[in-house]
Structures are given as C-alpha cells and as structure tokens.
Amino acid sequence: MTKFKAAALVEPGKFEIFEFPPVPVQDGGIRVKVKTGGICGSDLHFWRGELKPILSPGAKPGPVVLGHELAGVVEEKGKDISTDSLGQVLQEGDRVVFPYYFPCHRCYNCLKGEFNHCPTRFRFRGSIYDVPYCNGGFAEYFYLWPGHFVFKVPEILSNEVVAGVNCALSQVIYGWKIGGISIGDRVVVQGAGGLGIYATAAAREMGASEVIVIDGQKERLELAKQCGATQTIDINDVPSVESRVECVKDLTMGRGGDIVMEVVGYPQVVNEGIQMVRRGGAYVEVGNIWDNSNVTLDMSKIIWGQVKIIPAAHYTPETLPIALDFLVAIKDKYPLGNIMSNTYPLEKINEAFTESDWLGKKEGSSNMRSFIVME
Numbered sequence: 241m242t243k244f245k246a247a248a249l250v251e252p253g254k255f256e257i258f259e260f261p262p263v264p265v266q267d268g269g270i271r272v273k274v275k276t277g278g279i280c281g282s283d284l285h286f287w288r289g290e291l292k293p294i295l296s297p298g299a300k301p302g303p304v305v306l307g308h309e310l311a312g313v314v315e316e317k318g319k320d321i322s323t324d325s326l327g328q329v330l331q332e333g334d335r336v337v338f339p340y341y342f343p344c345h346r347c348y349n350c351l352k353g354e355f356n357h358c359p360t361r362f363r364f365r366g367s368i369y370d371v372p373y374c375n376g377g378f379a380e381y382f383y384l385w386p387g388h389f390v391f392k393v394p395e396i397l398s399n400e401v402v403a404g405v406n407c408a409l410s411q412v413i414y415g416w417k418i419g420g421i422s423i424g425d426r427v428v429v430q431g432a433g434g435l436g437i438y439a440t441a442a443a444r445e446m447g448a449s450e451v452i453v454i455d456g457q458k459e460r461l462e463l464a465k466q467c468g469a470t471q472t473i474d475i476n477d478v479p480s481v482e483s484r485v486e487c488v489k490d491l492t493m494g495r496g497g498d499i500v501m502e503v504v505g506y507p508q509v510v511n512e513g514i515q516m517v518r519r520g521g522a523y524v525e526v527g528n529i530w531d532n533s534n535v536t537l538d539m540s541k542i543i544w545g546q547v548k549i550i551p552a553a554h555y556t557p558e559t560l561p562i563a564l565d566f567l568v569a570i571k572d573k574y575p576l577g578n579i580m581s582n583t584y585p586l587e588k589i590n591e592a593f594t595e596s597d598w599l600g601k602k603e604g605s606s607n608m609r610s611f612i613v614m615e
Contacts, residue, residue: 242261242262243259243260243261243262244259244260244262244379244380244381245257245258245259245379245380245586246258246259246260246305246368246376246378246379246380246381247305247306247378247379247586247589247612248303248304248305248306248368248376249286249287249303249304249305249306250303252287252288252289253287253288253289253593254590255378255589255590255593256303257586257587257589258303258368260368263381263383265316265317265318265383266318266386267318267319267320267386268318268320268321268385268386268387269317269318269383269384269385269386269388270314270316270317270318270321270336270383270384270388270390271314271315271316271317271381271382271383271384272312272313272314272315272336272338272381272382272383272384273312273313273314273315273380273381273614274310274311274312274377274379274380274381274382274614275310275311275312275313275335275399275403275613275614276310276311276312276399276400276402276403276583276612276613276614277307277309277310277377277378277379277403277612277614278307278309278310278377278403278404278407278408278580278610278612279307279309279592279593279596279610279612280308280309280407280408280434281433281434281435281505281527282308282529283306283307283308283309283593284593284596284597285529285530286304286306287306287593287597288597290530291529291530291531302368302369303368304368304376305368305375305376305378305379306376306377306378307376307377307378307379307612308340308341308376308377308406308407309340309377309403309404309406309407309408310340310377310382310403310406311335311336311337311393311399311402311403311405311406312335312336312382312614313332313333313334313335313336314330314331314332314333314334314336315332315381316332317330317332318386324336324390324391324392325389325390325391325557326391326392326561328392330390330392334392334393335392335393335399335402336390336391336392336393337390337391337393337402337405337406337560337564338384338388338389338390338391338406338560339355339356339388339389339406339554339555339557339560340377340406340407341356341358341554342360342385342388343355343356343358343360344358344360345387347359347360353556354556355389355556355557356414356553356554356555356556377612378586378589378612379586379614380586380614389557389560391560391561391564393564394564394568396568396571397564397567397568397571398577400577400580400583401567401576401577401580402564402567403580404434404438404579404580405560405563405564405567406560408434408435408438409438409442409563409566409567410555410559410560410562410563411435411526411552411554411555412435412438412439412442412501412503412526413442413446413555413559413562413563413566414552414554414555414556414559415439415501415524415526415550415552416439416442416443416446416499416501416524417446417559418524418550418552419499419501419522419524419550419552420499420522421443421446421447421448421498421499422447422498423447423449424447424448424449425443425447425448425449425450425498425499426448426449426450426452426491426492426493426495426497426498427443427448427450427451427452427497427498427499427500427501428451428452428453428454428488428497428499428500428501428513428516429443429451429452429453429454429464429469429500429501429503430454430500430501430502430503430504430509430512430513431454431455431502431503431504431505431509431527432453432454432455432457432460432461432463432464432472433455433460433503433504434579435503435526435527436453436455436460436464436503436504437460437463437464437467437576437579438576438579439501439503440453440464440467440468440469441467441468441570441574441576442566443468443501444468445468445566445569445570449470450470450471450491450492451468451469451470451471452469452470452471452472452473452488452491452492452497453469453471453472453473454472454473454475454484455472455473455474455475456474456475456476458474461474463575463578463579466574466575466578467574467575467576468574471491473487473488481511481512481515484512484516485512485515485516488516489516492518495518495519496515496516496517496518496519496521497516497517497518497521498518498521498522499517499521499522499523499524500513500514500516500517500521500522500523500524501523501524501526502523502524502525502526502527502528503526503527504527505527505528505529506527506528507528507533507534507535510523510525510528510535510537511535511536511537514537514541514542514547514549517545517547519545519546519547520545520546520547521547521548522547522548522549522550523547523548523549523550524550524551524552525549525550525551525552526552529553581610582595582596582610583610583612583613584610584612584613585612585613586612586613586614589612592610592612595610596610
C-alpha cells in the first residue's frame with residue numbers, strides 16, 4: 241500500500257478527499273480495510289453544522305474524517321494477535337466489527353467495566369493532521385489501537401447488513417437491555433428510521449409481546465410491520481399528542497408501555513413519550529445527542545408515575561457479538577437489509593450526504609440509510 245484515501249469534512253456541507261501515507265501497525269494493533277461505511281443521523285448533524293465533531297484529546301484542529309458505522313477486513317495485525325476478543329482464530333482477510341470508540345482501560349469507569357462511559361472514549365476521531373489519520377469510517381482504512389475489542393463476522397452475513405452492527409443495532413439492543421426488557425412486555429418505539437426498525441426487530445426477539453411503532457412515513461411504518469411491529473401509529477392519521485398517548489394506552493390495556501424508546505432525535509417528542517410510559521415503566525432516551533436538546537419536564541409526574549428515564553449512549557463491547565448472533569438468527573425472518581437503501585463510492589460522498597438529507601425530508605420516501613462503499 242502506498243497511500244490511502246479518506247473523505248474529511250472541511251466545512252459544513254462539504255467533504256474533500258485527502259490521501260495519507262500507510263499507518264504502521266503496532267503490536268496489539270489492527271489495520272482494517274473498510275468495506276462499507278454507513279451515514280448515521282449523527283453524521284448528518286455534523287455535516288449540517290448543527291454539531292461540532294468531538295475530537296480526540298489533544299487533537300489538532302482541522303478537517304475531520306467522520307464516520308463510525310462501518311465494517312471491514314483485517315489487512316494487517318500485530319504479530320502478537322492470533323484471535324479476536326472471543327478467542328476465535330483471527331487472520332488477515334477476516335471480516336470484523338468493533339466498537340467505534342476507544343476506551344482507555346486505565347480510568348475509574350473502565351475499571352468498573354463501564355467502557356462506554358470512559359471519559360476519553362472519543363479517541364476515534366482526529367483531524368487530518370493527527371496520526372494515525374484513519375480513525376473515521378469514511379476512509380479506506382480504520383486503525384484499531386492496541387487493546388481494542390474486535391469480533392470476527394460470520395460468513396453468512398453480508399457487508400451491507402454488518403455495517404450497521406457497530407452503531408444502530410448494538411445501540412438499540414443495549415438500550416433495551418438497560419431498560420429492563422423482559423418476556424411479555426409491551427413496548428413503544430418513537431421513530432421508524434434505521435434505529436427504529438432495528439429497535440423493532442430487537443424488541444420482538446428479546447421477548448416483547450407488543451411493539452408499537454410511531455412515525456409519519458407510511459413506507460417506514462410498513463417496513464416496521466415487516467420487522468416485528470404489532471401495531472403502528474401514523475402521526476398524520478393521529479395528529480395530536482393527546483390522541484397518540486390515548487392510542488398507546490388503548491393498545492396496552494390502559495397501562496402504557498413497559499418501555500418507551502426514543503430514536504427520533506427531536507427533543508419535542510420526549511414529553512409525549514414519557515406520557516406513554518406505564519406507572520413504574522422506563523423511558524429509554526437514545527436520539528437527542530446534540531447540544532441544547534432542551535426539554536421541560538413536570539417532575540411531579542415523573543415522581544408520582546415512578547418513571548425511570550434511562551440514557552443510552554454507546555454500548556458495552558459484549559453487545560457486538562450479541563448483535564451478530566441476532567443477525568444470524570433472524571437472517572430470513574425480517575427484511576433488515578431494506579434499511580440499507582443507497583450506495584455511493586467514496587468520491588461521491590458529497591452527493592451521498594446531500595441525497596441522504598433530502599431523502600430524509602421527502603414526503604413518502606422509504607429510504608433509510610445510505611452507504612459509502614470502499615471498493
């Protein structure tokens with residue numbers, strides 16, 4: 241390898257392609273050749289300028305290589321690495337997934353096994369002036385630091401399906417887990433985008449007897465039905481908050497959802513979702529990740545309703561092999577492949593983002609997620 245390409249965000253709404261020298265592989269490190277990189281909703285927030293990328297500690301300011309939803313193959317690994325984190329034999333050419341964040345393993349949170357709470361976990365993102373350059377998904381290579389978790393991908397799964405594992409799918413599986421989902425629960429999903437569809441299928445497979453999905457696009461709600469939703473609510477047909485809350489109550493024997501998960505990413509839906517939670521139930525917050533996602537809560541209703549508000553940021557590393565096993569088990573059960581709708585080469589990343597943003601706003605669009613293919 242002489243040089244590799246990466247797309248860096250130079251200003252809101254604009255990527256440029258840069259070339260970098262190869263990254264040397266340390267003992268314990270792995271250089272991954274990226275096959276697919278998904279455009280996550282958070283990437284769109286950075287691209288629009290609504291969020292500033294969180295850089296690695298000490299990183300120099302400059303254009304940033306974005307992207308964290310990706311899958312690839314091991315191109316080179318440290319000589320001391322012979323297996324993945326589960327003890328499976330790992331060789332060059334094997335496909336792998338991995339947490340896109342890098343816990344330090346040397347802080348209070350890591351000591352307690354809370355790797356996703358590590359205060360320096362954002363070491364995956366630096367500017368184009370920081371070695372090793374390739375810690376963003378919109379690049380031909382991604383570097384795994386020594387001590388990182390990595391998991392071999394079953395051959396039965398396609399690159400397109402696997403690309404969503406280390407972000408959307410693992411995020412919602414982890415969210416349901418910490419929300420306390422159990423067999424027979426009646427749950428609600430606010431939003432039927434990529435996260436919402438994954439959350440729907442995961443909830444059914446984790447034991448939910450009823451999965452109620454709320455969205456404003458009929459095509460997305462139809463896909464939700466195909467992926468495990470037992471009931472859907474179209475906000476165009478049920479336009480008021482009060483009527484939607486009442487609808488959820490009617491569908492849950494008057495109680496409300498045992499767990500309600502928010503994956504819309506708009507703070508104005510939070511109060512609505514909390515009203516849909518049963519007394520003693522849980523509200524799992526996933527989507528509102530940017531600054532000033534302000535919500536005014538009537539705490540008396542939280543207290544008297546005994547509603548648990550649970551934030552789900554990132555996930556614990558063991559969620560990844562659980563997600564892979566989940567995809568193998570439901571491979572022919574749910575059309576999760578339909579979440580991945582459009583593919584673009586790296587050189588057309590500006591077009592990919594423009595189209596992804598536009599498609600997300602288009603009335604009647606069934607498109608879920610676009611992917612950058614590094615072939």
